Amino acid sequence: MDFFGSLHTSSTGLAAQRLRMNLISSNLANINTTRTAEGGPYRRKDAVFAAVQTHRSFKRALDAARGGERADVEIAGVVEDPDPFQKKYDPRHPDADKMGYVLVPKINLMEEMVNMITATRSYEANVTAIKATKSMALKALEIGR
């Protein structure tokens, strides 16, 4: 049967939430970063998820034709927050301008913590789903034992 399909769907969910968690950690770690490779302060990063229901490959099209409805999660991209940076008055900072202002990343600690909790919960939900899939597959193996 297509329990492997269910497992795959859950694993895409896990991967998506893990990536989100990585981005949140990176946002939290760089809350005061004023220098980046691209120049300027760090910009807050966020993941964009998309459901894959389009039939890109032969296998997916075949599965769909056989009636196996499934929608994996896909990481459509990582976007950077385009909002302007915050200005902080700190004349002794090496990156301060003539007026004594430093541009610092616009990261809201509260927002990041809330996103972290939702990512954790979603991850746990996917883990529960994988456990359920496993128990069903094992139960099916017991038939005829």
Add this chain to the structure above:
Amino acid sequence: METLKLCGGSIELLSRALDVRSSNHNVIVSNIANADTPNYKAFQVEVEKEMEKFAADPGRLRMRRTQPAHMPVAAVSEVRGTARVSDTPQFSLRGDGNTVDIDRSMADLAENNLLYNAAAQIIQQKFQGLKSAILGGNGGK
């Protein structure tokens, strides 16, 4: 003489139940994985309706028995539940167009899991009963 119902009847029905439950599982898992995907519309399989469809379906292909002593053969039928987009929750405070209700999904997952296991267990018991009959009871000792 009473027809010998070895592989017909309830085993057929239960195997259909397993099929529908497993496609329902697929759908629930997809909804859980996409709980944070913007504009994702949750979908669902109505298991009871699918099972009714099975019971009432007259167009199923059956093998004809030309001898009364032939064993009954299971009908060939479409074994997938069809999913449909679930109704939009009446009160949703989410602004991203996603219609997944995670609490309901987790409850559905548990319920579906239990009922699948129950159906699998009943089939297992049935086969064990048959085995016991074949071996003449007491495990053939």
